[in-house]
Amino acid sequence: MTYVRWTLGILILCAYAGILAYSLPSRDIVRVLDTDVVRVAEERTDPQGKEVLVTRDQMRINTITPDGHERVYRNEDTGWSFPWYLKFDSADVAARAQNLKSTEDDPRWVIVTHYGWRMPYFSWFPNAVDLERAEGPDQELTPWFNIVFVTVLTLALITLWRLAQMTFRRKVDPVIDEIEEQRGALRRFWRGLWR
Structure with a gap:
């Protein structure tokens, strides 16, 4: 799973860099x-x-x-x-x-x-x-506009990523934990029927 995450992260980073290199x-x-x-x-x-x-x-x-x-x-x-x-x-x-x-x-x-x-x-x-x-x-020729634009855009994307992570931890993780607890109780009940 780690290789999939790293590969996906590198592909996203390459796409980000390619779009910026083309359009700036x-x-x-x-x-x-x-x-x-x-x-x-x-x-x-x-x-x-x-x-x-x-x-x-x-x-x-x-x-x-x-x-x-x-x-x-x-x-x-x-x-x-x-x-x-x-x-x-x-x-x-x-x-x-x-x-x-x-x-x-x-x-x-x-x-x-x-x-x-x-x-x-x-x-x-x-x-x-x-x-x-x-x-x-x-x-x-110093590309000041590109430097400022890429810095601000990268900071904005990192901020959005962190906000999404915090929201996921606060709102989604408790729901997933509750579902896992219910599934565990259902499994224990099901196994108990056959013993």
Whole structure:
């Protein structure tokens, strides 16, 4: 039973960390190369249950890091969906990115705030939420929001867990003990009939 508890606990911890890693904002210092619009096709199920191919346009921001690695970000509105960035200004972000384009000879470094992961196999790109000028390619970026958010959320979850444990001990344990006592008395009575 101990192995089951540890395995379940590790799986829950991994899921918690994965959700936070995907949805919390990250920041990269990059140089904007170009922006473009790509037609993306997705398979969806319509109300009749048939698979339908749906196409849509996706804005992308092509960048390069100070050490020469390419980074591509999608630029889509999040609207009211999870994660709740309430981003409705993807056209403004695209205009800002076009304005911040630069060449290798005269680089302009930009801080891109984004969430999500880059997974080439699935053609997943992180979603750019905001762009702002950076002081330089070696500017230090400390994720203060993430540190405070994870600390507060973890403390809240620990508090809820402890409250649930205390409630269980006060309300449920006595009922279970009473049922066990009744079952024990019933067993003794049943065994007494046959002796």
